[in-house]
Amino acid sequence: MTFRVLVRVMPRQGLLDPQGQAVEHALSTLGYPPLESVRVGRAIEIGMEAADAGEAEARARDMCERVLANPVMEDFHLTVEAS
Amino acid sequence: MTFRVLVRVMPRQGLLDPQGQAVEHALSTLGYPPLESVRVGRAIEIGMEAADAGEAEARARDMCERVLANPVMEDFHLTVEAS
Amino acid sequence: MLRVGVLRFPGINCEEETLRAAERIGADARYIWHRDTTLGGADVVLIPGGFSYGDYLRAGAIARFSPVMAAVRDHAASGGPVLGICNGFQILCEARLLPGALMRNHRLRYVSRPVRCIVEQSATPFTSAFIHGQALELPIAHGDGRYVADSDTLRMLEAEGRVVLRYASDADNPNGAMSNIAGIMNAGGNVVGIMPHPERAADPLVGSTDGAGFFTSIADWHALHQPASQTP
């Protein structure tokens, strides 16, 4: 089966997130009402063949831990969709 | 109410995605089984006050159209969570 | 003779001048290809700057998986000197040969300019030619140079004297690095990573020779540590 794994890699809480700040600033200059918070990270979409959603998730998790996120500065979140 | 809006901004289909390509290539050299596709974009997490999920979504969509995504090159996807 | 190996990953772009700076101290300097599995007998390894794998995903994130990195790891583990410059520093952090990480510059822009920094550790194979506290002006050129680490790591680096190079002041800090850190070393002091480019400041014609000491230190280190078998 083909799955689509959506990965969100976000800067660790507590670390300065200048991109988030820049977006927040841009939005407020444009007159949007103030926001609670804005954080900017990376979105990765992976299409993969796997026996089931569990396998897809396990493989994607392994990729995140080894490659896609750097635990020193980032956290990641996964969701798996059948496609 | 406070909502968390998750935005995914991805390179348009058909456009070259050098990051996605590089990640796909790296994962395959690391011995992962071949993937169908890898695309890399931006993930934005916005915390906001809104009357309801509909309002949060409408505001976030407007921000995406005007600021967060580059309509020439990118598509975006939104999800709203109560937080 | 002192043998210096300069790693070449796809996308690295400072290898020529790094090699040249090593040759200037009389070393037998050679490139080491990223697919090689040995260091070809190099006494010292230099990882030059550039954009290995385009800096895609994260600077240094993909290069650290290159076949040659296993050999670099072994070399480092047995006390062999390794210097990572700019992208080389990023690769060493991603490879966990140095603690911490390098993130997007705080102003979100690439910065290319000379910066003032202070040598805070001269007991390394790359900084012995400097005196502690010596001020240098060195070029930087990077988009991801903001050094970050958790507070325990930062405390440890400071306590153990492992900050090798520090931007001279907050105003000189070009990227928002924590504690103005411009370069650090591992616990053994043999693996060093720095954001500034000393190889671009090793010739009076290009404006400064403040960086030359990083290379002459290698020659001094070698004179002290020459293996017995190689002594004439």
Added chain:
Amino acid sequence: MAQDAQPVTLEGEPPITPELVREHNLNELEFDRIVALLGRTPTFTELGIFSALWSEHCSYKHSKPVLKRFPTTGPQVVQGPGENAGVLRLPDGWAVAFKVESHNHPSAVEPYQGAATGVGGILRDVFTMGARPVALLNSLRFGPLELARNRFLMSGVVRGVGDYGNCVGVPTLGGEVGFADGYSGNPLVNAMCVGLLREKDLIRAKAEGVGNVLLAVGARTGRDGIHGASFASEELSEKSEARRPQVQVGDPFTEKLLLEASLELITSGLIVAIQDMGAAGLTSSSAEMAARGGVGVEIDTGLVPTREPGMSAYEILLSESQERMLVVADPANVPGIEAICAKWELHATPIGHVTDDGMYRVKHHGVVVAAIPGAQLVDDCPIYEPEARESAVAAARRRAAPSASSAPPLAEALPRLLDAPNIASKRWVFEQYDTTVRATTVLPPGGDAGVLMVPEASFGLAVTIDCNARLVLLDPYEGGKGAVAEAARNIACTGAVPLGITDCLNFGNPEKPDVFHQFTEACRGISDACRAFGTPVTGGNVSFYNESPGGVVYPTPTIGMVGLLADVSQRVPSHFQQEHDRIFIAGTTRGQLGGSAYWAELLDFVGGTPPAIDLAAELALQRFLVAAAAAGLLRSAHDCSEGGLAVTVAEAALGGPWSESGFGARVDLASHGAGIGAAALLFGEDGARAVLSAAPEHAAELARLAESFGVPLLEAGTVLAPDQALTLILPDQQLSWSVAALRATYFDAIPRRME
């Protein structure tokens, strides 16, 4: 035999109708000529091919006769116009390849990618000649920074230029940024690349050898920028917004691999020719290579590696996907070529071969979809020489004068000029460019020309890119001369001898008589200056139709120049270096304010008659500067251009972009330019002038040297300590400014507006 099969329009492709022809930007005359030369109606694929090759961008149909009048020869010329880049001879078997290209339209739509891919294209033009890129320059124009859209464009363009060149590892050594209303909606992005090669390694993009294979090397072909070439050849309008081609995305990492692989292929001797698939992609690269070699080619688009399935021949031929090369080689060498490419993680794929019948033939999975006589395809596009007539508005503008009543007090004028983005330091821009990679940068941006050294040699190269478009607007002929003269002055100030130019001619719609007048006159001016200086034109680029509903650009013929510094250690910086040094003014001041920055920035008046460029005086000044540098007499030299003497002296005193402080200076202008009004003396923009400094003990010798070259030289003042003021003495008054305050104004002007 398949060879003789009639090409067909494939199923699903539209029939050839007058609307379709118009959509391909071909007029009736052009279409009739196509039908005549084919002896039939073209297929859909053929229509696409003609549309690309007969676009303004590829065919130069409005500019060819004018460009033919450029001087293109000289003992230093190894390769003149017609190749991917021009090549000039240097000492010791070295040569320099250089070229400038515009990427204006793509940058207007998507500033980051548009600028980035512009840099990518110009790098490829240079390394396909067998040269290693060693310097980049960029010439940028935007509308006023008061408008958010212009700030957005500028920050995107600068990031795009920077990210691409930085990643490939080529230092940026110079450039310019200008602002005027006409560039709102029509930003100009001109990128220049300079490469070094051994002359013997030069390779030309000429397909040869019947039976040789054509290989596609590098990135896969996607649906990017289809019809970019014809897009670049029309005015921007609401309509073009709608039919906006897909943006081309640059991949500088692949470019770096392609650069290394290409240079290795060239030195390996395994290939016959190599060319970038630039504007109009595979079509123009293959057709031009065949035409240069006088041979035919046959390509099967079905063999071209694509990024997406189901691409048609039409799409594959016209795609402008970046980072691709077309290589011609003996079939026996294919394995060797594949091995070099594999080393650099690239693929080389045979897609066709060279034929003896002169036909440009395309198959798609074996079915012939195009068969066009190759030479006619490239050469038979109708050539137009439209009417050229100066508009009454332009003539009147030249005769006009500002009302003097609005002039600010003199003491305020200098800081206000230093705060004008056109004059202020461009540090905010070049700080985002790697200026020191390769460790060969001897003079970085922030002065006159950039200077680089060659580690294996003792000579150096000086590089610059210049155009004062306001002067071209007011007087295209003098302005064209002036652009070359300013470039040459910048080069000579470093001590280098000007060698040759490349040009990027950015104009409006050539079908309008006043635009075509600007174009022909500016080219005449460029030609005359190049002849006088012995700096031939080695190539360049024409960008017409820089117009939008918001207006038209100033005529902007950007001049890229390279110069040779015989001994690079003798290079001269542009800022004062040492207290007590003597300050000199070389050249004659007549005090002409026509077209000046003073009028434009402070009186909001763009008009008047710009100073005529005295080519003999310019040449004498250049030679004097080179001789003085070679004799080691100069501590600094700064060319006098926008803002006149006052700005030039101030810039020399303010110091470089990274120095902690500048120097004070005291300059006595009382005896200089007798009888000239104070504003004209300070801010007039006569050419052929420079502000120099020299050690006191060299003053006499410098004066003797100037005299021997017939250059008027006034010893006018002294460099003072860093904490001293800048003082200018006029016949009836004395003006003083704090150098620290001027420094802050000059360096903060652009960041203040951008952030």
